[in-house]
Amino acid sequence: MEDVARVAGVSAQTVSRVVRNKGYVGAATREKVQAAMAELGYRPNSAARALRSGRFHAIGVIMFSLSSYGNMRTLDAIASRAAQAGYALTLIPVETVSQSTVTGAFNRLTEHAVDGIVIIIEAHELNGAELEIPDGLPVVVVDSTKRGEHAHIDTDQAMGARQATEHLLSLGHETVWHVSGPDESYSAERRREAWRRTLVENERAVPAVITGDWSADSGYAAGVQLREHDDVTAIFAASDAIAIGLIRAFHEAGISVPERVSIVGFDDIPEAANLWPPLTTISQDFAAVGERAVDALMREIDGETDGEAPPIATRLIERASTAAPRG
Structure with a gap:
């Protein structure tokens, strides 16, 4: 750094x-x-800076299912937000969720x-026992669990399910069927519970x-x-992919x-x-989920304690796959 300062004609500070x-x-x-750094081939020694500051300026991400649209959008936002903050990112994909693979x-x-870790894993139970997150580093979890001492960031899954169900009921359908996500998923559980509660509240x-x-x-x-x-006239699908499969099945049957069945994804x-x-x-808003996860992790790394973050609101997007029931 002294050599760079001498060539650039500035102070080492x-x-x-x-x-x-x-x-x-x-x-x-x-x-x-920067020109002097390039001329001298100077590269900052991140290891030395970490020893001085106690920071590595890197965050890790543990994520299940790289094929999921939502997970990839969230990961993209995490990477962008981390880069803006000057942090590198290391991704560890987990193919099967178990206590040993997570640990x-x-x-x-x-x-x-x-310096900290973002965990994006939907499974919340393993053989009936809660998934335990190891101690030792700041951690932010992207899901709807709201359990444990770690910060949780997620979309308001219940709001979305309620919006979907109420939309179909408002069109005049007597009830709404539901094709759920997997039982072990917190997101699927929240959507399923809100769908059921909305039907009960509407008798x-x-x-x-x-x-x-x-x-x-x-x-x-x-x-x-x-x-x-x-008697099936309205279906709330827990994902757009599920909705696509439903539409194909109904179209194949004429x-x-x-006109005959309304579907919301x-x-x-x-x-x-x-x-x-x-x-x-x-x-x-997957981008907001990723950005808030990094922001919350940065605060934890800085030793700040977050209050419980409100979930991120969803929006009903009305298109042509829903209509009033025939007759």
């Missing part, structure tokens, strides 16, 4: 400000320092020298739930079952959507507006 990107440095001076991923990130019959796995294939299998029942994936019919759905 000014070089330090440029390297750390902290404190005011004029644009012209910053350019001189192993946590330990691997500790070895990679990160409507509560049909048996069909459980899927978020995929279009599971939606198609559910649709094959539901199309055999003449059952029109929405959840997620508002980019393709939702371009389906036929365009899909009515619940929009989640």
Whole structure:
């Protein structure tokens, strides 16, 4: 740094400000320092800075299911927000959720020298026992659990399910069937509970739930079952992918959507507006989830204690897959 300061004709303190990107440095001076760094081949020693500051300026992410649209949108926002804050990101994908895989991923990130960890894993129970998150680093969890001492960030899953169900009831449907996400998912559980509660509050019959796995294939299998029942006129699907499978199953049987059956999805994936019919759905702000997760983690790293963050609101996006029941 002294060599850089000499070549740039500035103080070592000014070089330090440029390297750390902290404190005011004029644009012209910053350019001189950066040119001197390039000329000398100077690279900041992150390990040395970590020893001095106790910070590695890196965060880890443990995430299940890289194929999930919502998870990838959230991860993209986490990466962008971390980069804005000057933090690198290390991702550890977890293919199967178990206590050993989560603990192993946590330990691997500790070895990679990160300042904190964001965990995006939907499973909340393993063989009837709660999933335990190891201690030792600041942690933010992206899900709807609201359990334990860690900060939780998520979409208001219950609001979205209520919006979907109330929309279908407001059109005149007697009740609303539900194709749920997997039992072990907190998001699926919140949506399922809110759907059931909304029907009960409106004094409507509560049909048996069909459980899927978020995929279009599971939606198609559910649709094959539901199309055999003449009294099914409205369905709330726990994901847009499930809704896509449902629509295919009904179309194959010559059952029109929405003239015969109305369907609402959840997620508002980019393709939702371009389906036929365009899909009515619940929009989640995945970018806000990722950004808030990083912001909360930064505060924990700084030793600040967050209060319970309110969930992020959802929006009903009305398109052409819903209509009043025929007759």
